[in-house]
Amino acid sequence: MSSVAIETKLWVWQRVSAAVLGLCVIVHLILIILAVQDGLSAAEIIGRVSGNISWLLFYSVFVIAVAIHAPIGVRTILNEMTNLKPSQTHIVMAVLCLVILTMGFRAVIGLFNAGAV
Amino acid sequence: MSNTIKVSVWRGQTEGSFEDFDVPRQPSQTVLDVITYIQRNIDPTLSYRFACRVGVCGSCAMTVNGRPRWTCRTHVDKVATDGTLQVSPLRNLEVVKDLACDMTEFFEKMNRAEGKFHPTKTRDDDFDFVLPDDPKRKQASQGIECIGCGVCYAACDVVEWNKDYLGPAALNRAWTLVNDVRDGGNAERIAAVSGDGGCHACHSQQGCVEHCPKHISPTHSIAGLKRAAAKSALKGIFGGDD
Numbered sequence: 001m002s003s004v005a006i007e008t009k010l011w012v013w014q015r016v017s018a019a020v021l022g023l024c025v026i027v028h029l030i031l032i033i034l035a036v037q038d039g040l041s042a043a044e045i046i047g048r049v050s051g052n053i054s055w056l057l058f059y060s061v062f063v064i065a066v067a068i069h070a071p072i073g074v075r076t077i078l079n080e081m082t083n084l085k086p087s088q089t090h091i092v093m094a095v096l097c098l099v100i101l102t103m104g105f106r107a108v109i110g111l112f113n114a115g116a117v
Numbered sequence: 118m119s120n121t122i123k124v125s126v127w128r129g130q131t132e133g134s135f136e137d138f139d140v141p142r143q144p145s146q147t148v149l150d151v152i153t154y155i156q157r158n159i160d161p162t163l164s165y166r167f168a169c170r171v172g173v174c175g176s177c178a179m180t181v182n183g184r185p186r187w188t189c190r191t192h193v194d195k196v197a198t199d200g201t202l203q204v205s206p207l208r209n210l211e212v213v214k215d216l217a218c219d220m221t222e223f224f225e226k227m228n229r230a231e232g233k234f235h236p237t238k239t240r241d242d243d244f245d246f247v248l249p250d251d252p253k254r255k256q257a258s259q260g261i262e263c264i265g266c267g268v269c270y271a272a273c274d275v276v277e278w279n280k281d282y283l284g285p286a287a288l289n290r291a292w293t294l295v296n297d298v299r300d301g302g303n304a305e306r307i308a309a310v311s312g313d314g315g316c317h318a319c320h321s322q323q324g325c326v327e328h329c330p331k332h333i334s335p336t337h338s339i340a341g342l343k344r345a346a347a348k349s350a351l352k353g354i355f356g357g358d359d
Contacts, residue, residue, distance in 0.1 A: 002312070003312040003313045004308050004311040004315075007312060007313065008346045008347060010317070011317045011343060011346070012347050012350065015347075076318075080275070080279055080318075
């Protein structure tokens with residue numbers, strides 16, 4: 001793929017994921033405020049999210065959006081601030097994406113299943 | 118107001134040092150007047166560049182008290198608030214000597230960004246009718262007054278970090294042509310401004326907007342190029358894409 005196609009498509013992906021993240025962050029912040037007002041405890045959180053398909057889907061979308069958005073930004077920073085070659089920064093981007101997906105889904109699925117333990 | 122102003126002027130090339138001069142104050146004196154006074158009356162070996170002296174040609178930009186400015190339209194009263202001036206060449210460009218920069222890279226990037234007109238008609242064709250309130254004409258009008266002074270290029274941190282970055286002026290020039298209905302080079306132009314060092318490298322920090330003496334917003338133009346590139350990508354017009 002040419003650098004023109006790569007740069008443009010990454011920009012589009014980052015923009016689209018930013019829009020999704022904007023909504024997710026607002027919902028997440030509102031949820032935190034409401035949860036804290038009811039008293040924040042592990043049991044309360046698990047009681048709300050475990051076994052709840054809607055929250056599973058919401059936080060899955062959140063994790064995917066972060067996994068797309070953040071590594072593209074890190075790639076840009078590395079391209080500008082280090083001597084790494086574009087091929088190397090692409091690898092860092094891909095690895096970071098996988099790390100975020102793995103850690104994020106571990107947490108999301110863990111909370112979804114927490115009530116069953 | 119003191120009768121003289123203390124001026125520190127960069128002497129040398131990349132390596133060099135500041136040299137101090139005392140210059141008589143005059144009413145409505147510009148920074149270019151000060152530099153010209155030094156060259157004409159104190160040290161004729163001082164090198165600098167100017168042509169029109171009235172803000173049209175874009176030749177006389179320098180760094181004045183840490184900021185890039187067009188020196189012919191910069192009044193000493195406004196920038197030397199403590200009675201001192203420090204004048205050095207523009208940032209991000211090779212220094213030829215003293216205050217004169219080599220602008221080759223700056224103008225080559227205009228070419229690399231396809232900042233040239235691609236005609237589509239012959240003398241036998243009728244004129245294109247472009248109305249003043251046409252949306253594309255309005256977009257072009259916002260960026261068309263660039264005088265190529267290089268102030269935005271010197272103000273841009275991305276240019277400093279990434280030597281391949283085309284820079285605000287070249288990208289702004291490309292955007293004015295993207296909106297020129299008479300031009301037929303948009304496929305090449307969008308490809309030229311979308312690769313490494315193209316419009317996507319801009320961080321929208323707006324140093325260019327802050328310093329442009331013509332009050333142009335290259336950031337706005339670059340955002341337009343990003344949208345145009347995204348539309349082109351979605352249409353799949355890039356050759357050799359995969």
